[in-house]
Amino acid sequence: MAALSSSNSFASTFVLFVLLFTFLPAFSNAQLSSTFYNTRCPLAQTAINSAVLQAVAAERRMAASLIRLHFHDCFVQGCDASILLDEQASATSERDALQNRDSVRGFEVIESAKATLEGLCPGVVSCADILAVAARDASAAVGGPSWTVKLGRRDSTTASRDEAERDLPLFTSTLQEHISNFAAKGLNTRDLVALSGSHTIGQAQCFTFRDRIYDDGSDIDAGFAATRKSTCPAAAGNGDSNLAPLDLVTPTLFDNVYFRNLIEKKGLLQSDQVLFSGGSTDSIVREYNSNAVTFRADFANAMIKMGEISPLTGEDGVIRRICRSLN
Template sequence: MNYYKNSCAAIAAILLLLLVASMSCSAQLSSSFYDNTCPNALSTIRTSIRRAVSRERRMAASLIRLHFHDCFVQGCDASILLEDAPSIVSERNAGPNRGSVRGYEVIDAAKSEVERICPGVVSCADILAVAARDASAAVGGPSWTVKLGRKDSTTASLTIAESDLPSFTDGVDRLISRFASKGLNARDMVALSGSHTIGQAQCFTFRERIYNNGSDIDAGFASTRRRRCPTSGQNDNLAALDLVTPNSFDNNYFKNLIQKKGLLPSDQVLFSGGSTDNIVSEYSRNPSTFKSDFASAMVKMGDIPHTGQDGIIRRICSAIN
């Protein structure tokens, strides 16, 4: 009887150890992950991203957004890069992504350069995380140490992309709860939204805001933005998210919000009498706090764990091996 009890306890202890070990395996990322297996991975990615951003500066914005839209769906696992295939319904066609998310070919190019030096070693999910950091640094934004060791998914989820990515019509409470469900707090959410200091948005995302003549928009700003965004049609005409310094990563986005010059409805709700007003004010006064909070929040976002089946290292980012 005693023997039976002891062996049960031993088995239970082993199972517990295995569970803890497997949990920490999937969670443990480290900045030195490729130091032995691919020492030139990071410099190769950096060269590739710098080249892409110098060709087109907006690409920096697009790459930061690509990483964000990856991490919010099944965790940071490069699921967004998978194209339609017999077992894959691509996230690229989800509402928030289709005709909007860009930069896939830049990640493909970086991946093929890395594959040339270390075949089958570096995940697409890690390349996305490094690319976002290098993109920020390339346009005057902060840099940070990227944790590495993510695996690529063998699945994608169009459904989660539709349901979990934030919408430009969301109110502040909804935004806060969406980010909370990914382990990010309100301060992280506001800091990360600060990446709207670069990049562009299409007319259909801000049309309602510039024509509704509400009191939460600066009249001059609305009329400027109406020039290239008519009441109907030309849905994909572009406008800079930060009208003052659209090409540099600074804290003007927050200064704009205080002047009621946020472009998207979801930008202006961060400063409209709600709970995030004080964070916006702080970032508008203090660019270095914004930049260091942005860097920490990007690291935190990059830590959103991959859910679902065990991952792999994809040979090409758009398809499973």
């Protein structure tokens, strides 16, 4: 019996080894690579960069919108361009999720880049990869860091509004909710604070910060709150969509002033201010406030990590020819 058991064990191990050896090349070919399009579409990143620079030149705020669009894509089903599918393509469009409705922007920039790429190399470059490159180029366009984007993502054929509403951060999120949310995606507290630093650019709608600026018990600088009240009426439903810059000091420049704002209790959103409220992330906020170089490096590294959340690669997914539809 012992000899038979040993023989069976050897045979099982041998079969497993053969299977692993056989399929190893397939796994290797499915990995993301910075040179993925070098042969099949060498002008891919140049075309995307051109579309981004044109859009940001026309509207500086678009840089923040493109970074946010990539983030909101990756946190739902992974980095698969599912956020780009409209309601005609998907009955559960992520665009309709609470965290995205009437706020997520930049679709036309991605479609513009995609149209150009379809002319250069039809059916080659995925919408998911365009999102990743566009976010990098948007950061650089407003003075932020750049980084090497690994490519080879493919596009999903599904979207999930339910998953979007479950996994995307809310403007009311607590620190622990943030930490748990990011940890579920393989991101640590340092990634959380660094990525939140993208709020050094961009704007927020009145309804997202009304309660904070009108709450007398809120941990907010009184003068800062008074300034924001001028464009955000107290009554709900009145001026809900009025915009205010997340960083009042340098609203269109990617820098580390956001962290100084938090230390001074001038975070516009409660979900930002919780990063500096006596919790475990206070020290990271202080570090980024005093060292812009460290913040920029950590932001770039966190964007790389985020951009590699559960991508579809190899034969999984599709390459959409129009990003908003299942063509």
